[in-house]
Amino acid sequence: AQKITQTQPGMFVQEKEAVTLDCTYDTSDPSYGLFWYKQPSSGEMIFLIYQGSYDQQNATEGRYSLNFQKARKSANLVISASQLGDSAMYFCAMREGAGGGADGLTFGKGTHLIIQP
């Protein structure tokens, strides 16, 4: 079974609308964390937001928020008031283990988001 599933290969959204990118995960470890990264067409990986499994509140960073539903094993990224510059690939990733994920992240296959004017 895939550890990280992103079910939306591509999305088209009108500028200024809110966007929700879906991510579900699979782990039996009680200590884990979820990340979202943005990859624009230039190719670099840009960290957006992080949610730990024990965090009581949903993470927020500016226009980005993470809708963390632990019982459903989902960690959706919400982008408020989308902008043309938000057009990019978005990856959900997970670390596992109480050691803090020394053994790397597991990534989903990504969602290609296109913001239309």
Next chain:
Amino acid sequence: NAGVTQTPKFRVLKTGQSMTLLCAQDMNHEYMYWYRQDPGMGLRLIHYSVGEGTTAKGEVPDGYNVSRLKKQNFLLGLESAAPSQTSVYFCATRELLTYEQYFGPGTRLTVT
């Protein structure tokens, strides 16, 4: 500060040739990682290191070797390149107490 740098940025190899990719960081981070990204896929972990002199296998280690002789450098070697190793390679670092991984700009490798 340069952060995480990767050398080279692009490379074309013939099948059977060897090469080494260099990742360098100036953030004094303990953990370093090598990932590969193939079209339509997320990143997959090749090898990682939790400190100078240590390395460990990730999800897709076959055909690659690594070394971490100095804390700031993590080398990824291909001894006999194959077309299946055509990919974009990313290096990343992480400090001990936080979980965020800092990525280099990537190396685009083509094996013909």
